Amino acid sequence: MFDNREHARHQPPLRWDHSPVGSVIFRFVLLLAVCLFNRAVPAADGQQVREKLRETFSKLDSDENGNLSLEEYVGKDMNVQRRTRDFRVFDLNGNKSLDFGEFSAIPGSFPAQFRGAIPDPFDFLLEQSARAMDLAYGDWDKNPTQQIDDRTFVINFAASISPDGVRRYDSSMQSLADADGNGRVSREEARRFLKIQLGILAPDGTVLREPNGLVLFYPRYNHLDVNKDGTVSREEFIEKDWRKNAGEVFDNGDLNKDGKLTMQEYANPGWISYEDVVGKFLNHDTNYDGKLSSEELATFSPENRVKHLPYTIPQFDDDGDNFLSLAEFQFTMFANRICWWEKNFVDSNRDGTLSFDEFTVDATPIDLIRRLYFHRLDGDGDGKLSDTEFEFSRKPSDEFHLIPLDGSAFQILHSDDEYVFCGSPDQSPDGKTILCDGRRGGESLSSQQILRIDLEGDKKPTPILEGMMPVWSPDGKQFCCSRNRPESGIWLADADGSNERKISDGWGAQWSPDGQWIAFTDDGGVWLYEVKTEKKKEVLTKAANPYQYIYYNAAWSPDSRRLCFKGTKNVGAEIASIDVLADDPDLQVHFASEHTFDNALTYSADGKSLFFSLYTDDTKKRLVHELKTEQGAKPVPLKNLKPDVSYSNVALTQDGKSLIATAHY
DSSP, rough: OOOOOTTTOOOOOOEEEEETOOOOOOOOOOOOOOOOOTTTTTTHHHHHHHHHHHHHHHHHOOOOOOSHHHHHHHHTTOOOOHHHHHHHOOOOOSSSSOOHHHHTTTTTTSSSGGGGGOOOHHHHHHHHHHHHHHTTTSSSSTTTTTOOOHHHHHHHHHHHTTTTTOOOOHHHHHHHHSSSSSSEEEEHHHHHHHHHHTTTOTTTBOOOOOOEEEEEEEHHHHHOTOOOOOSHHHHHHHHHOOOTTTTHHHHHTTTOOOOOEOHEEEEEEESSSSEEEHHHHHHOTTTTTSSBBBBHHTTTGGGGGGGHHHHHHHHHHHTTTSSSSSHHHHTTTTTTOOSSSTTTETTOOOOSOOOOOOOOOOSOOHHHHHHHHHHHHHHOOSSOOOOSSSSOOOOOOOOEEEEESSSOOOOEEEEEESEEEEEEEEETTTTSSEEEEETTTTOOOOOEEEEEEETTTTTTEEEEOOEEEEOOTSSSSEEEEEEEESSSSSEEETTTOOEEEESOOOOEEEOOOSSEEEEETTTTEEEETTTTTTTTEEOOOSSTOOOOOEOSOOOEOOTEEEEEEEEOSSEEEEEEEEESSSOOOOEEEEEEEOOOBBSSEEEESSSSEEEEEEETTTTTEEEEEEEEEEEOOOEEEOOOTTTTEEEEEEOOOOOOOOOEEEOOO
């Protein structure tokens, strides 16, 4: 039986902040509602089923009082246990009888899409979320014509679900909230937005949760759509589906027989794209007690879903009886197929816990439901998930790969279990040492250390100075770097990290090959520091360049004449170079893209090529590419890379024969 107290004690607060000084806190409880389902099925079929159900109900109702007692419902059925269990589970109002609505919700000999409705906890989550929103915006329900600035709405929503109350802006979320694109969010749009955030409705309007307990396996459609054109071809379906008769299954779902499966066809309740939550619950309740034990949950397939078992009973068992009722089961990750809960969640900062930001699911915009599950799983309430509260893996340590330019196999040059994050490698002039920046698991970027790695020794990184992006002087006696503390700016230090001194404001120092200059960015422009005279000059002003931001980790040409950098624009970014010694900077654009690419660049020894890492659609990784400096050249990925990693921080070795790059798993 459904209890209106279930789910109340574990739900997190939803705070709709609409001013810096106030917030509204609500806890979610379970909605009791019974209605009948007849969406998206032929009217004739639905009518026939209802008539058959009514006929069956009337035959069982021997005293003709409009309700079925336990004795009437069980009747002469041989499986008394099963019938008794069904009676108790679907006696939704607890009056020890079944009315026709309750009776019609019980799975039987007719297709699931014709069943009556059962209470869905997510319906009440919607109502409570909407009520909190109404109160936060000054009783919005009493002033329904009021509209909220879309940007303000999104920022306030993000703050309301963040464990830390962080206010942030998300443009993709903004488009979901402001459906008509007029820059304002109406109450109707806000309610639709909440449905999307709770996994009740897809962004395109597809209903994901049916009143009868069917839940659309929404992320599977994106999985089947290999080329991401918005439809699933027969070939794509056969490639991704596990069934031997996948072609036949596709043909049954392709209602208009055009060889493509649209989302509307996929979301046909009579097809195979729905999870029957009620049916699964009953089928796995093998002892007919109306509850699921941990042993019964363990029989679920696929097996990778069973990994959630250790914390499902403790965190979703609201009444503490060590079993799951149907109401409790509906809320679990076993039953809610809005996303791939079976994915490998990763502790990306390697602090031994999973933060809310690391508790990411997929591209489905369900931040609110993500917050609900995170809060539910966080049994001790410390704002993070331990490995006993949720299963996750640690991100493997970064590696430095040595990538020969002759195409021969890459080598793992360095990896460390303590300083698990590493970047900005620079090889010493004698080739024996690497300087890089790095940090331990759980530490922030502000804790970056400059590390020294002896390539001829044990290769154990030794911290020598707090800072980042170190670059050797050509004589190997000093290095320059960027530091946040004790003062932000460009610093010099001796090779062992001693005698450090600040030489300028700015960021991203790069020592020229001839040793005369240190280039860096400051105030939107490019500057040079002359080592001999200790004077600096601006060689590209902010007003004279077309970029919103010029990135650090720029590259000097071998002749110390040109400086190459990444610059971002309103849309996309460019790789450009300037002549730093001429009166005219002679800005040249070598590459422009809307794809993500790394800001670390390096020239080949002859100056005819640039190397950097660029995201590719086919691999979904950033691969090291070579770009000829000649006009019109296009970047080409190197072939001798590790296939399952993304690369960044590309640097040329001193002999000019190889690259050193950071490999991220």
